[in-house]
Amino acid sequence: MSGKKGSWFLLKRLFQFIKPYRAYFILALSGVLLLSFLSPLRPFLIGKTVDHFIIKQQNTTALGKSLLGILGLLVIETLIIWLSSYYSNLMAQSIIRDIRNKVFRKILHFKTTYFDQTPVGALVTRIVSDVEAISEVFSAGLMEIFGDMLSLFAILAFMFATDWKLSLLTLVPIPILIFATRLFARAMKKSFQMERTQVSKLNTFVQEHLMGMGLIQLFGREKPSFEEFTEINKKHRDAHISAVWANSIFFPVVELLSSLSIAFLLVWGALLVEGKTQTQIEMLYGNIISFTLWINQLYRPIRQLADKFNILQRGTVRAERIFDILDDDENLEVDKGEQTDFVNGDIAFKNVSFSYISDAMLFSDFNLCVEKGKTTAFVGATGSGKTTIINLIGRFYEINGGEISIAGIDIRKFSRDVLSRSIGFVLQDVYLFSDTIHNNITLGNPEISREQVRKAAKMVGADGFIMEVPGNYDHIIGERGGVLSVGQRQLVSFVRAMVYDPQILILDEATSSVDSESETMIQNAISELTKNRTSIIIAHRLSTVQQADKIIVLDHGKIAEEGTHKVLIENGGVYQTLFEKQFNITPNEAI
Secondary structure, X not given: OOHHHOHHHHHHHHHHHHHXXXXXXXXXXXXXXXXXXXXXXXXXXXXXXXXXHHHOOOOHHHHHHHHHHHHHHHHHHHHHHHHHHHHHHHHHHHHHHHHHHHHHHHHHOEOHHHHHHOOHHHHHHHHHHHHHHHHHHHHHXXXXXXXXXXXXXXXXXXXXXXXXXXXXXXXXXHHHHHHHHHHHHHHHHHHHHHHHHHHHHHHHHXXXXXXXXXXXXXXXXXXXXXXXXXXXXXXXXXXXXXXXXXXXXXXXXXXHHHHHHHHHHHHHHHHHHOOOOHHHHHHHHHHHHHHHHHHXXXXXXXHHHHHHHHHHHHHHHHHHHHHHHHOXXXXXXXOOOOEOXXXXXXXXXXXXXXXXXXOEOOEEEEEEEEOOOOEEEEEEOOOOOHHHHHHHHOOOOOOOEEEEEEOOEEHHHEOHHXXXXXXXXXXXXXXXXXXXXXXXXXXXXXXXXXHHHHHHHHHHOOHHHXXXXXXXXXXXXXXXXXXXXXXXXXXXXXXXXXXXXXXXXXXXXXXXXOOHHHHHHHHXXXXXXXXXXXXXXXXXXXXXXXXXXXXXXXXXXXXXXXXXXXXXXXXXXXXXXXXXXXXXXXHHHHO
């Protein structure tokens, strides 16, 4: 990456999330600083102990103290490692909690069109997997890279202070290692980008096909679905294998170069021993032991640095996707409404134009009036614009031109919160959460009591079946309300709308999935609910709209005719034709 989306730019943005957790950062960093000095100090002390107390075999008391000092140093290192690891992970988990909250809050305010175009699986990947990968930047990546770098400098300082010639000799393989590390980093960056893409595709496929499993089984598409999954899964595997392949080459190279440094050390020792007295040879033992330990310590952080840089690269690749969401203001639903009090009144469409696709207008100079306190029904063929009308009233989509007003006030002047509280929806596609029936009705609103819920349920006729299930209103209904029938789910959604007592009620095919008995109960409840309330009904079942104050027939985004059921039947137009086809009766029978 380069430019605005470069790795360092992304890391800099990630580091800004550390600010609220400076205390954790300072504690973890202090541990890293101490460890970078204490770790190379141990081989130095071991070497001195060998030289002064073991080879010479003098002063047993001093030897014991030296060994106890080395043991104490190990205990201190262990405690510091625990302290540093705990606070770096505490910081990391706190940061990803903040990032995940920020991302989800942003997504909650995106326009409906964003969700029309973005697969659910891709969003799940970003909120869960991508954010989780970022956590490693702060726990296993950032802090440990800093610690490893300090350790390298400390080890080199001890080595050169002890014997600079020997240090240079043992560092001969390092340039080869640096070159190999650069090649490795490039290969891993490419593999992480492939991995990111394939993980998103796999999650999207699994999410969609699990949600549509009933449809797949209904049409016998299990085999083609499995074959498609197998292909996606193969690409997912291949993306990970490319990273495994790079690791399988790099780490043996590191081990080889580490062994090569030790070989240089042993060759140096052998050459240096030649022609020396026993006393002079014994003086070399401590240095050889110290340098052997230092070489192991030196290559371990270098090897780990490659791992940590991989974590950083994976984190920055995932961070780019996260920041794409956080920086996406184009799809953000900006609430510019200043009207904080809802004023009920007629709903008017004035010269409204709208299109889902830029070159295909659904409405053009569309005019309509839904009278306050009246029930207005919309009928028409699929694609005529019925559902679009209620989507525009709820501001799920913004119009291209014209104005939609309530009581003469442009709905864009109402805040989104005011509109959502004042307009109630009952949709054909009912969505229920894996929660209790009560919480699915109240949506977790503590202001709605159980008494209010039961009263609304009794009006709709849902109280009967709810009281028969185990736990009654506290019964967990499973994902998407799977333990309830389609009709029961529809009744629950109707209760949900009623308990919120909206001033405008919108029913979109609200009775399409219920049986005749349930429909009768709902119609009775609707009669009570729609009193002194502006109601809009979208229906294919014409039996549900016959009592409406006004029926509007839509045809390709235009009003074909409007009036009461009786007037429209008498006019002998589109509505009469629809009615005759649906009920297979004559005009006289319809009246």
